[in-house]
Amino acid sequence: MAMIDAAIWPALDYSRVPYRLYHDSELYAREQEAVFRGPVWNYLALEAEIPEPGDFRASYVGDTPVIVNRDRNGDIHAFVNRCAHRGALVRRELSGNAEEHVCVYHQWCYGLDGGLNAIPFRRGVRGKGGLDPGFDMGAHGLRKLRIGTVNGAIFGTLATDSEPLDAYLGAPILAEIRRMLHRPIRVLGYTRQRIRANWKLYAENTRDNYHASLLHEFLVTFGLDRATQIGGVRMDARHRHNVTWAEADSDTAEMAREAYNSARVRNDRLTLREPSMVKFRRDRDDNFNLLVTSVFPGAVFAQISNSLAIRQIRPRGVDMVEVHQTMLGYADEPPEMHLHRLRQANLVGPAGLVSMEDGEAIELVHRASEPDRDRSTVIELGGAGIISDRDYRVNDVPLRGFWSYYAELLGIEPAGAVR
Ligand code: FES
Numbered sequence: 001m002a003m004i005d006a007a008i009w010p011a012l013d014y015s016r017v018p019y020r021l022y023h024d025s026e027l028y029a030r031e032q033e034a035v036f037r038g039p040v041w042n043y044l045a046l047e048a049e050i051p052e053p054g055d056f057r058a059s060y061v062g063d064t065p066v067i068v069n070r071d072r073n074g075d076i077h078a079f080v081n082r083c084a085h086r087g088a089l090v091r092r093e094l095s096g097n098a099e100e101h102v103c104v105y106h107q108w109c110y111g112l113d114g115g116l117n118a119i120p121f122r123r124g125v126r127g128k129g130g131l132d133p134g135f136d137m138g139a140h141g142l143r144k145l146r147i148g149t150v151n152g153a154i155f156g157t158l159a160t161d162s163e164p165l166d167a168y169l170g171a172p173i174l175a176e177i178r179r180m181l182h183r184p185i186r187v188l189g190y191t192r193q194r195i196r197a198n199w200k201l202y203a204e205n206t207r208d209n210y211h212a213s214l215l216h217e218f219l220v221t222f223g224l225d226r227a228t229q230i231g232g233v234r235m236d237a238r239h240r241h242n243v244t245w246a247e248a249d250s251d252t253a254e255m256a257r258e259a260y261n262s263a264r265v266r267n268d269r270l271t272l273r274e275p276s277m278v279k280f281r282r283d284r285d286d287n288f289n290l291l292v293t294s295v296f297p298g299a300v301f302a303q304i305s306n307s308l309a310i311r312q313i314r315p316r317g318v319d320m321v322e323v324h325q326t327m328l329g330y331a332d333e334p335p336e337m338h339l340h341r342l343r344q345a346n347l348v349g350p351a352g353l354v355s356m357e358d359g360e361a362i363e364l365v366h367r368a369s370e371p372d373r374d375r376s377t378v379i380e381l382g383g384a385g386i387i388s389d390r391d392y393r394v395n396d397v398p399l400r401g402f403w404s405y406y407a408e409l410l411g412i413e414p415a416g417a418v419r
């Protein structure tokens with residue numbers, strides 16, 4: 001097959017996505033370069049995870065491993081976790097505290113700013129061997145990312161031509177990240193979930209309002225997320241990111257029963273021994289019980305009921321994605337509230353009653369679409385055509401925004417396409 005180009009799209013509004021885009025391994029390599037290492041900002045870590053000088057944390061930009069650390073002056077740096085010598089992974093730990101980063105292979109030693117500080121046997125031994133005297137240490141540090149932060153969330157970019165971070169995110173997305181991180185947070189834990197599906201199926205899943213209350217019986221039954229709630233989607237001007245929102249107690253059990261009965265969705269089968277587990281505790285002066293903010297390409301800032309989490313989408317080859325989730329509470333809360341948030345976060349963790357369904361659903365898509373790559377998905381809930389904000393929940397418009405910007409970055413945007 002020839003290289004994928006703009007002719008791949010059956011429709012100019014991205015309402016048809018050829019299955020090939022989830023399965024082509026040549027495209028996978030291209031998107032690592034053009035998307036993740038392109039002019040985007042990738043969520044990397046939280047400042048709260050590296051509070052002290054010397055603290056470091058492993059993260060990813062797509063499938064490229066990176067290190068984020070704090071130097072002696074308190075400044076944050078991020079660099080590719082790959083030795084300038086022969087390409088070994090330098091840091092193998094997930095996190096820690098260190099004066100420097102030393103590669104295990106030949107002990108090249110890097111500072112907390114990523115600069116190359118020392119090379120063993122640089123002048124050889126007994127007057128022989130070693131590097132040429134003109135070898136430029138300054139030119140062989142770890143590859144640096146430019147970083148930016150929003151209320152303690154650290155983003156990084158490998159491109160020199162990225163927009164400023166705030167402009168990249170856009171006002172509605174910035175507002176949601178600031179809302180979630182409006183006061184000092186505490187990391188309550190981490191989960192990782194491996195799903196046998198292309199990473200873009202997961203990026204679509206978090207933008208997909210339509211599925212939430214149909215696939216996830218648990219959400220409907222306990223009123224955590226229903227299509228009958230007042231809600232909708234907001235996007236940045238380029239429509240690459242989106243916020244899915246819903247207001248608590250904005251529908252009635254009767255409205256839900258009627259809507260879901262006619263949609264033939266069961267919402268009366270499950271019961272809980274401990275109903276307080278799913279109770280939404282209003283803990284700020286707005287009324288949102290669901291705010292899921294998807295940041296292109298691979299970050300999700302999610303409040304689902306009282307659970308707070310940041311997800312990082314880590315592609316692991318064309319057929320595998322790892323979802324890394326950082327669960328949060330606020331530093332000044334009583335431990336009981338942390339426990340409440342954790343219980344609810346577990347619902348959406350890999351062993352919970354929500355995310356395992358998402359994993360299963362996108363695996364089904366990945367498996368069934370693989371053999372017939374010239375056929376396409378259908379994305380037109382909320383109407384085809386223009387990509388715009390909606391004040392209702394039954395839509396999948398932000399998926400088309402995702403594909404529109406993806407096509408631009410890959411250089412496969414057809415003439416006359418919507419944006
Ligand atoms: S590969 Fe790192 S020191 Fe040689």
Ligand SMILES: [Fe+2]
Pocket residue numbers: 205211212215216354358
């Ligand atoms: Fe879901």
